[in-house]
Amino acid sequence: MRVVLTTEIPVSRVAVFAEMAWMERRPELGLLCRAAREHGNRITTAVVQSALPGLPDAGANNVIAWCKMLGLCDGRGGLTALGEDVADADEAPVPEQGVYGLWLAQHPVLGRRVLAVERLASNRDQRFESIEPLAVEPDRGKVFRSVLDGKGRFMVRDLPTNHGQPGGLIGDTRATCRLRWTLDFDQARDQWQLDGMIEAPQGNGKHAMRPMQHEPESDGLDLWNLASTWATGALSAFGRWQANERRLAVAFDGLAEGELNTFRKTLALRRVEIPGKGVYENVTLEDVPVGPASAQDAQRWAMARFDRHLSAKPGYRSRAEVREQFAQLTEDTPLETFAPTLPAHDDLLSQASKDPERFWSLAAPVDLSPFPAASDDLGPLRIGSPAPIAASEPAGVVRIPYRGGWSMRKLVDRLLSGVAPRRVLLCDRYVRGDDNLDALKLLVTALRAAAPNVTVDVWTGEEDADFKKVQAITGASPRSYREVFGRSLPHDRYLLVLPGQGQGFGWHMSNSPIHARADVKGAGPETPLRWKDLAATRVSADELEPALRQWLAGGGR
Amino acid sequence: MMQGPIQRTVRHRVEQRADARLPTAWIGGAAAQPTWTDGTWLTRTPGRAAATGTAPVLVLLGNGSEDARAALLAHAAAGARVYALAGPGWSKDQADTQVLQAPRVLVRRLAEVPASAVHAGTEARLWIGGGFIIRLDPTQAEALRQTFLRLFWHEATEEAWSGGRQFVWRPARERPFDVPEVPASAAVRWEPADARLTGDPRGALMHVNTGLPPDQAPRRLWFPAGPDHHERLAKLAHAGVEVLWADRGLPDLQVNGGAGEVLLPGTRGRLRVRLTAQQAPEVARLLEAPSAWRFQGNMRLGEAGHRAAQFWLSGEAAARGLEAEQLVEVPDVPAASLRDVPATEPASVPAAQPLALTVRYQWTVVPPRVPTGAEEDALVGRWRKLDEDWTARLVRCREVLVAAEGDRGRIGRAFSRLVSAMLGFERTHGGLLARVNALEAQRPSAAGPAGAPALLAQLAEVEDAARKLQTDLDEAERKAREDEEREKQQAAWQGRVDAANRDLPDRRTALATAESRRTAIADELRGVEESLKSADKQAKKDLTANQRKLSDDLQRANKEVTRLRGEITALEQQAAERFEFRPPPAPTGRPAQPGGRFVPTASSARPTANVPDEALPEVGSLRTHKGQRYLVIQTWDQLAAGEQVASRLAAKLVAPENA
The missing domain is CATH 1.10.10 (Arc Repressor Mutant, subunit A)
Structure with missing residues (x-):
């Protein structure tokens, strides 16, 4: 299930007097913060001295005070989020004061964000009457990345003011900004990104419009919980949301061809709300898991x-x-x-x-x-219910009913018919895939439980087959269908038994024994398995195809 | 004695063969129509389709499937699902399209359907051929079903179903499972095309359509009458086996006591049915029926019972009856010589066909003939050349004599002084013509090697005489012509001298006159020139004009004097000329031969040098080929003379090329 939410965000442009800081490369502070991270996330005198050997305590305390001033640690030396950032990026804020042009945007997902900043020359034009309160007051102490080039990072440390009401000169802007928020329920991941156009300084107070550059960010939303909140709202018109199954129970009528096969449905929702993150209109909710509403x-x-x-x-x-x-x-x-x-x-x-x-x-x-x-x-x-067990099967027929619960050993005992096999051949076109190979292990184990020295041969189709894995299970190199049968490939599966003494025989099977599945881990030969129908009919050598007959006669191994 | 033209001669000879014997043969008479009463298991009536409800019905639509198709339609109409196997051409027949109307029929086609059969429930019936149907017991029916399944799922190539407007054939879809091979011991089984009856034939009743007769001796063997395997059949017949045949459309069958088997025909496979103890006796009844053909050995041809019978002999394509008389045309026989022609016979004759009661051999005797490409013998050419030369020489002699006669007349008329001489030439000429006429009546080839030289000598004499006659005539004419020319030249000379003497005095007088006139003009000119020196201007002009006129007159007078002096000199020389005879030039175009005009030269060779030493043949024509002489005669009456001439000329006596 997936949805893409979009909304337009207004951009405002102001000129303010501010204390800013630009993130600049400071490897020594990065080293210090990483050292702190290794010592309890705290910048202490010892940590400073370990990073800067030979520094006296006083000097180390000065460094700590400076880190605190920069916001890398709190008053007790504890590493802040900014400090973590420095440890990761080797970039630390370098404060400065002045007049700046800011492009500001505000939304519950992205907060009060400075999209871009421009240093302005201060002058004495005495336009105090033009100063207005800021409509969007940017978050302090938060590192923003410029959308102009996607590289420069900065933060607003403070907006100095005489009367506690930040103000500035409101400027005109033609900037546009759109939030595109993708919620991927199956991956339990959300990701949002800004796009649009914004003025880029060209010098001499001139600007040119440039596309925004913004790296995707995540909000960390609990998506399935969100789905549950939509169950009574937007989704209720389409079906009944089953939170435990994480799917929508729908009626059969109206399902499209693809929806029948994929058990997924795309819904057009007029309006959805994400608590605390806004309301979105005309939303398309894709690949919603669906299931039947009734039997x-x-x-x-x-x-x-x-x-x-x-x-x-x-x-x-x-x-x-x-x-x-x-x-x-x-x-x-x-x-x-x-x-x-x-x-x-x-x-x-x-x-x-x-x-x-x-x-x-x-x-x-x-x-x-x-x-x-x-x-x-x-x-x-x-489906799901064991098929009835026949009171008696005809001679020479072994039939495992659907969901019959037989163990592999039980099947092997019935197929061996009391003889001690010297060699067994499984002829099955599809001996491939992990599940089938697990079942092959069970079959081989069950055969060796009945006859420890039995040799197990496998003939199978070579498409997608991993002969090395099969050999690792059976101990014998399998042979390909093409090599053995040429163009006259058999349709059915066969299990041929060559006893230590007496005539060999075969079982002509409607299904493969390696299609059985164990519902538990560590299954063994005695573990009841989940079966589809399997009917095996005993056949004599002269009823078999020539290649199989030849195997019983001692050739083709 | 033979007469007329020599040509090829047809002869014949007749032999009687009633006592001849045939080593082996199939003898066929009028086939008795066997009677048949349906049994429990083997019937000729299809019977009614048993009601099977909704159980599936399996149908094999092999050869002669009309009854099986009827059963199919009956079952389908009763609501059963019907599965049919048909051959590649099935559904093209109008009758097959009836199946299209049936509600539930699935048809698959395969390269060859081994039989016609219907399997419904536990009941099954199999059409074995000849209109016979075997009802199968449950074991056989189940084996037939397995065989059907194997063919249906493994061998079929196309499929279609009823219910539409037409059968829409599509490639047969993949089978949903494998059908086990039918075991070799199964009561019904589809086997390879080379399958044969497997039971012990000793003492059995057998019906074999293909392959070899059995090695062991059955009690009765039905084997296709034909040209093959007579040696093996003869051994069986000798061992007491009844070897019979009637083409009843039956498959390979074998019954021995309470067991037996049926092996249906097929090019891609054969269906084998092992008979039960109940079925075997009923099949045995089929094999006890009377036959149309019987195989026998060492038979006398002339037996009365064989007159209307058909015999099929070893290696022959078809059976035939006896032939009253066989005409055997023997290749042409060449005769050694013309005289041997009436008695020539072939050295050997082919054997008569085995079924001929009488045989008539006929051949053509070819007389010895001159080989193709034989050419005329050189002897004939030499004689012919001699005769041709003889004729040509006589012709030329005659031409010379005729020309001499013309010359003689002309000379006599031109030169009267030769009249008496011409009379002598006339007598000689008449004698020579008479001898030429006599020689033209003869030929050297007719005179032969003995008379030809004398004739040639006479001819040479005549040629010499004719040549001499011509020479004499020419010489007489030449002398007469020269005398005449001398007289003519002398008269001309005398005329020229006389004319010069007559003109000289006049020319001399004219010269004196001219010289005096020239002197007068010169003097007048000198006077004018003197006057000119003192004359005035007007007179000077006139004197100058006069001076010029006188100068021109003086120049003309000088020329006249010079001319007259030259004429006088020439006349004086002509008057003093002396006579000299100049012989006339020899006449042009005359042959430079010493013998004279048109006269043949005498042959330098001896008259007998080219005369062949053999005479030409008196009869026939003499030809040669590769060094061998052939004397060719046309009719039998030339035979005796021809033999003598051929002997003389060392030639072979033969007939013409196209004889």
């Missing part, structure tokens, strides 16, 4: 996303892929908490009856599946 909205939202995904990437989808895709589109999104439901297969077909391409893309993979889908898989899928 019904969540369901419609989920189906809309699913529908758009199918349209964007047409193609045949097995029921397992449909379920996985629906889960992927809803899990870890604001929709998940509302547990949206993927309709049953037949219902999806009914919905697609007017769209033949969609209809066949869903119907054919189920009708023409080599392994009949379980009736549970064809039923509705409720």
